[in-house]
Amino acid sequence: MGTVADNYKDAASADAKIVVRDINWVFHLKRTRTEPARDFIALEDINLEVKKGEFLVLVGPSGCGKSTLLDILAGLAHPTSGAVYIDGKQVSGPALDRGIVLQGYALFPWRTVRQNVEFGLEIKKVPKGERKAISDRFIKLVGLDGFADRFPHELSGGMKQRVAIARALAYDPDILLMDEPFAAVDAQTRENLQDELLRIWEETKKTIVFVTHSIEEAAFLGDRVAVLTANPGTLREIVKIDLPRPRTNSDIRSSAEFGWVRHKIWELLQNHQPEVRGAIDSRPVADAISPSAEL
Amino acid sequence: MKSLIVKRIIAVGIALSAWELLPRLGIIDPLFIPPLSQVVVTINGLLESGELPTHTLISLQRAFSGLTAAVLVGIPLGLLLGGWFPRLQQGVEPLMELFAQANPVILAHIIIFFLGIGEGAKIFIIGWLCIWPITFSTIAGIRDVEAQLVKAARSFGLGRGSLFFRIVLPAAAPAIFTGLRLSAGYAFIMLIASEMMGASSGLGWLVVQSQESYHVQRIFAGAVVITALAVITDLLLKLLERRTVIWTNTGELDICDTHEPKRVNLYQEEAP
Numbered sequence: 001m002g003t004v005a006d007n008y009k010d011a012a013s014a015d016a017k018i019v020v021r022d023i024n025w026v027f028h029l030k031r032t033r034t035e036p037a038r039d040f041i042a043l044e045d046i047n048l049e050v051k052k053g054e055f056l057v058l059v060g061p062s063g064c065g066k067s068t069l070l071d072i073l074a075g076l077a078h079p080t081s082g083a084v085y086i087d088g089k090q091v092s093g094p095a096l097d098r099g100i101v102l103q104g105y106a107l108f109p110w111r112t113v114r115q116n117v118e119f120g121l122e123i124k125k126v127p128k129g130e131r132k133a134i135s136d137r138f139i140k141l142v143g144l145d146g147f148a149d150r151f152p153h154e155l156s157g158g159m160k161q162r163v164a165i166a167r168a169l170a171y172d173p174d175i176l177l178m179d180e181p182f183a184a185v186d187a188q189t190r191e192n193l194q195d196e197l198l199r200i201w202e203e204t205k206k207t208i209v210f211v212t213h214s215i216e217e218a219a220f221l222g223d224r225v226a227v228l229t230a231n232p233g234t235l236r237e238i239v240k241i242d243l244p245r246p247r248t249n250s251d252i253r254s255s256a257e258f259g260w261v262r263h264k265i266w267e268l269l270q271n272h273q274p275e276v277r278g279a280i281d282s283r284p285v286a287d288a289i290s291p292s293a294e295l
Numbered sequence: 296m297k298s299l300i301v302k303r304i305i306a307v308g309i310a311l312s313a314w315e316l317l318p319r320l321g322i323i324d325p326l327f328i329p330p331l332s333q334v335v336v337t338i339n340g341l342l343e344s345g346e347l348p349t350h351t352l353i354s355l356q357r358a359f360s361g362l363t364a365a366v367l368v369g370i371p372l373g374l375l376l377g378g379w380f381p382r383l384q385q386g387v388e389p390l391m392e393l394f395a396q397a398n399p400v401i402l403a404h405i406i407i408f409f410l411g412i413g414e415g416a417k418i419f420i421i422g423w424l425c426i427w428p429i430t431f432s433t434i435a436g437i438r439d440v441e442a443q444l445v446k447a448a449r450s451f452g453l454g455r456g457s458l459f460f461r462i463v464l465p466a467a468a469p470a471i472f473t474g475l476r477l478s479a480g481y482a483f484i485m486l487i488a489s490e491m492m493g494a495s496s497g498l499g500w501l502v503v504q505s506q507e508s509y510h511v512q513r514i515f516a517g518a519v520v521i522t523a524l525a526v527i528t529d530l531l532l533k534l535l536e537r538r539t540v541i542w543t544n545t546g547e548l549d550i551c552d553t554h555e556p557k558r559v560n561l562y563q564e565e566a567p
Contacts, residue, residue, distance in 0.1 A: 094452045106447035109542035110465045123451050
């Protein structure tokens with residue numbers, strides 16, 4: 001334990017918000033008809049630092065463990081070895097200093113837009129009057145004023161994802177963790193949401209870790225792009241994106257610099273291999289709430 | 296939606312007219328199936344004599360006692376097995392399937408031996424059959440809660456208890472309702488079965504007694520009232536379902552539904 005803390009002290013730079021140290025994630029594959037049981041290394045020796053207020057994108061082929069890494073940052077999964085530190089404190093589980101946005105929206109269907117946005121505030125035991133003021137602000141921030149009393153099933157995919165973002169921001173976490181949040185919406189909506197996200201990020205000054213498999217998205221959004229390769233999932237390189245900001249409402253996507261960045265990431269991704277899916281999503285509900293569950 | 300109501304009225308109308316006309320035209324022997332109008336007259340007579348209200352009330356009491364007992368046992372049992380002890384649930388599942396198939400009517404003698412011939416045995420028979428759909432659907436509802444939903448909720452740092460009551464239970468509500476409606480249907484079937492064995496009141500008894508005296512109109516009168524009660528109960532449950540489980544559109548009313556499904560397509564994506 002002492003050595004891990006020492007490693008952290010040795011290596012972390014002063015303005016680091018999130019420090020990822022020597023993360024390994026190994027899971028056991030059961031024997032199948034054709035293959036014997038074996039250990040599968042989903043993440044190997046991941047070391048990473050995210051600065052305060054930085055927009056870091058994790059990009060990689062499916063199965064490189066990028067979503068698992070995000071789950072570890074969220075405290076939803078425990079690494080086989082290694083540790084994550086936020087503000088110098090080791091992460092031991094999920095907490096309200098991090099907000100998470102998932103690809104499938106995961107809105108609570110029995111709650112209205114407002115009630116969804118207020119969920120974290122209820123957990124935080126914010127009084128009702130204050131809750132309303134806060135949710136009003138964040139519903140407005142994501143451009144959904146007028147839809148506060150709608151239910152999720154009445155909204156389009158893009159609007160649902162806006163609600164999910166508002167829900168993750170409303171209780172004011174320092175860090176926003178986003179797992180392929182725009183993968184399920186159409187291309188047009190996707191670009192709009194990317195613009196919106198950059199605007200919201202600039203307005204709220206959150207530290208964002210954003211997982212995607214889209215090179216274009218990574219290049220457009222990130223300050224830095226961490227390129228992961230699969231089998232085993234390793235961090236291949238971190239590409240610094242020096243494109244000017246604000247990037248919204250500009251022709252940046254068609255600029256030569258953008259093309260170069262995109263190509264660079266593409267090259268780094270070239271020698272990847274097919275994947276084995278991580279275990280977290282397929283975990284039955286009962287496992288999460290039974291007394292034997294790991295929380 | 297309008298045309299749907301018309302279609303439904305026409306379908307019911309044809310069936311009712313056939314019931315009236317076929318016996319009257321002599322195509323069906325009215326000794327076996329009396330025309331609808333005669334049955335209505337019989338129902339009216341039973342209403343006026345006060346027999347029908349008395350028996351209906353007793354039958355309703357039995358059906359709802361059995362159903363309530365099933366809800367009070369079935370939902371917590373399903374929650375415990377599905378939510379807290381999934382491994383135990385996997386173990387006892389075959390046993391539960393066996394219990395669900397065990398017909399209490401066959402075991403009536405044993406039930407009466409333990410509980411006597413009174414209300415207890417009847418409510419037990421009804422409750423026994425009603426428990427299983429509720430329990431099974433509660434277990435299934437919990438098992439099928441979207442993993443992403445639980446993941447999102449866990450990211451808020453929710454403890455196990457609040458995760459269960461704030462997320463898993465409401466997410467399982469639609470499935471629980473499905474089981475509840477299935478059980479309500481069973482309750483009325485078992486009500487008649489239980490009243491056919493050693494009862495001296497209730498709609499089932501009324502039917503059996505009419506069978507013995509070969510009073511065909513009264514048999515049909517009893518059948519119509521029982522059917523109506525079952526249909527009304529199901530409608531009320533659907534109404535309750537639609538009020539509680541607003542986010543699914545499964546709670547559609549069958550008979551006279553003018554309610555457009557509230558699936559407004561809000562594709563003005565960039566409007567705000």
